[in-house]
Amino acid sequence: MGDIATNGKKKSYYDCVDCPAYCCSVYDRVQVTPRDIRRLAKHFGVTDEVATAKFTKVWGKERVLRRKKDILFAETCQFINTETRGCTIYDARPAVCREFPTTKRCAYYDLLSFEREQQDDPKVIPLVKITFKK
Ligand code: SF4
Numbered sequence: 001m002g003d004i005a006t007n008g009k010k011k012s013y014y015d016c017v018d019c020p021a022y023c024c025s026v027y028d029r030v031q032v033t034p035r036d037i038r039r040l041a042k043h044f045g046v047t048d049e050v051a052t053a054k055f056t057k058v059w060g061k062e063r064v065l066r067r068k069k070d071i072l073f074a075e076t077c078q079f080i081n082t083e084t085r086g087c088t089i090y091d092a093r094p095a096v097c098r099e100f101p102t103t104k105r106c107a108y109y110d111l112l113s114f115e116r117e118q119q120d121d122p123k124v125i126p127l128v129k130i131t132f133k134k
């Protein structure tokens with residue numbers, strides 16, 4: 001969620017700038033911790049209570065970011081710029097966004113690259129939906 005091909009510390013094989021923000025869109029839950037809420041509150045100049053109510057909601061036993069309708073996917077994170085596909089709160093994004101993906105490769109970026117090559121179209125965007133079966 002917001003890294004680039006070479007982040008200066010370790011080499012990675014994805015470029016978020018070239019991606020429609022799959023990770024911000026295909027997951028229903030982007031978990032937020034009390035520390036994330038404090039960071040959001042500071043960023044927007046509001047109290048933790050206001051940030052909690054305005055930007056988050058409860059999902060089962062978790063607190064997660066609120067989402068909004070999207071023009072590409074059914075829904076996406078409320079903080080995505082739906083035109084540029086960039087995060088509008090990059091410096092204040094939650095910890096899970098900073099950590100994703102935890103590997104050198106991003107499976108979504110691999111899919112994007114694969115389909116662009118297969119379709120011979122550098123602009124094509126494969127739309128994916130992820131569900132989990134237990
Ligand atoms: S899906 Fe992967 S490449 Fe796309 S924004 Fe997220 S981390 Fe970056």
Ligand code: SF4
Binds near residue numbers: 002065090
């Ligand atoms: S806070 Fe930013 S990086 Fe995290 S899911 Fe939302 S748009 Fe993506």
